[in-house]
Amino acid sequence: METKRTVVPAAEEILGGYFPVLDHGFVSLIDYMGTDESIEQAARVSYGFGTRKTSQTRGLVRYLRRHRHTTPSEMVELKFHCAMPMFVARQFVRHRTANINEYSARYSLMPLLFYKPDYEDFAIQSASNRQGREGDSAPREIYEDAVRRWEEVRSLSSDTYGWLVEEDVARELARIDLPLSTYTQWYWKIDLHNLFHFLSLRADSHAQWEIQEFARVMAGMMKRVAPLSYEAWLDYEFAGEHMSHGELEALRALIDAGDDGVRARDGASLDVEGLKGTGLSKREALELIEKLRPTERPDFELDLSRMQSPEVFQSRMQAAVPGDFE
Numbered sequence: 001m002e003t004k005r006t007v008v009p010a011a012e013e014i015l016g017g018y019f020p021v022l023d024h025g026f027v028s029l030i031d032y033m034g035t036d037e038s039i040e041q042a043a044r045v046s047y048g049f050g051t052r053k054t055s056q057t058r059g060l061v062r063y064l065r066r067h068r069h070t071t072p073s074e075m076v077e078l079k080f081h082c083a084m085p086m087f088v089a090r091q092f093v094r095h096r097t098a099n100i101n102e103y104s105a106r107y108s109l110m111p112l113l114f115y116k117p118d119y120e121d122f123a124i125q126s127a128s129n130r131q132g133r134e135g136d137s138a139p140r141e142i143y144e145d146a147v148r149r150w151e152e153v154r155s156l157s158s159d160t161y162g163w164l165v166e167e168d169v170a171r172e173l174a175r176i177d178l179p180l181s182t183y184t185q186w187y188w189k190i191d192l193h194n195l196f197h198f199l200s201l202r203a204d205s206h207a208q209w210e211i212q213e214f215a216r217v218m219a220g221m222m223k224r225v226a227p228l229s230y231e232a233w234l235d236y237e238f239a240g241e242h243m244s245h246g247e248l249e250a251l252r253a254l255i256d257a258g259d260d261g262v263r264a265r266d267g268a269s270l271d272v273e274g275l276k277g278t279g280l281s282k283r284e285a286l287e288l289i290e291k292l293r294p295t296e297r298p299d300f301e302l303d304l305s306r307m308q309s310p311e312v313f314q315s316r317m318q319a320a321v322p323g324d325f326e
């Protein structure tokens with residue numbers, strides 16, 4: 001039967017395909033509703049939809065995003081199937097506008113799969129950002145000791161879980177000492193407007209690296225569903241910057257904007273002290289310099305060679321369920 005729904009060939013190509021993330025996780029785009037045209041359709045409500053050129057759709061989508069007219073993008077929805085360590089899931093759930101249905105460890109047995117960071121990602125605590133890691137990997141011997149300790153804890157935790165289940169203790173109790181590294185999974189549905197918000201925060205370099213890995217794949221999927229919106233999001237939000245009044249004043253001290261254009265003020269320059277002189281704090285001054293540094297516009301293109309069938313992950317999860325209790 002032919003569908004009357006709007007479908008996008010690029011999204012159809014990956015629909016139901018599973019992309020590995022971290023050591024045991026995945027993201028799959030399970031379903032979507034709408035695309036860039038649905039945003040245009042909603043924005044125009046009743047005008048000549050179907051007769052527009054792509055360039056006109058692009059112009060409108062970009063105008064809407066630039067001017068934060070966001071409700072039309074709520075007309076597009078994406079539904080993902082994701083598996084991630086519980087500490088990553090805990091960051092996902094802060095995004096309250098998503099609908100979630102999680103694997104029930106009260107009802108079902110937990111696959112005993114635990115996240116083990118690779119050595120390259122085993123960095124030391126950042127001195128400047130208390131929430132993050134920094135620079136090179138920690139010494140190799142610390143990593144090896146950490147792996148040994150993780151394995152000890154996980155083995156004890158897995159044994160206890162298996163034993164409790166075997167003794168017919170309720171699964172909701174058997175699970176209580178599984179570590180935060182244990183993989184959980186869920187269906188996660190969100191509209192495009194809120195997905196942008198999620199991705200702006202979680203694909204950003206300030207987010208924990210592990211959730212960035214998920215966000216990057218999801219951004220690649222979103223790019224296939226609504227490519228013009230994706231482009232506008234990159235330009236105006238993700239790869240753009242917001243400026244405070246103070247920051248703009250500092251820039252205005254360097255650049256003169258007139259009716260006919262903008263020009264650099266002769267010989268004008270502001271070092272950190274100079275920026276402070278315009279009213280910015282030292283931290284704001286350093287952040288402004290950071291914002292103005294040249295950066296590459298990222299691209300979240302999916303690597304299709306990594307796409308796998310659901311069965312690959314299903315059997316891996318199944319094999320990690322303890323014993324033969326079903």
Ligand SMILES: Cc1cc2nc3c(=O)[nH]c(=O)nc-3n(C[C@H](O)[C@H](O)[C@H](O)COP(=O)(O)OP(=O)(O)OC[C@H]3O[C@@H](n4cnc5c(N)ncnc54)[C@H](O)[C@@H]3O)c2cc1C
Pocket residue numbers: 094095096097098131194197201202206207208
């Ligand atoms: C780098 C980073 C570090 C973080 N560190 C911490 C931390 O240390 N501790 C911690 O607890 N959290 C932390 N968070 C989580 C953060 O504070 C937010 O809870 C999370 O990013 C979700 O953002 P949100 O509320 O905007 O998103 P959503 O919940 O998806 O909400 C989207 C938008 O809807 C609106 N909205 C939703 N609910 C309400 C409401 N009840 N009232 C008013 N408006 C609402 C808001 O405009 C909001 O921006 C961190 C997040 C990041 C990205």
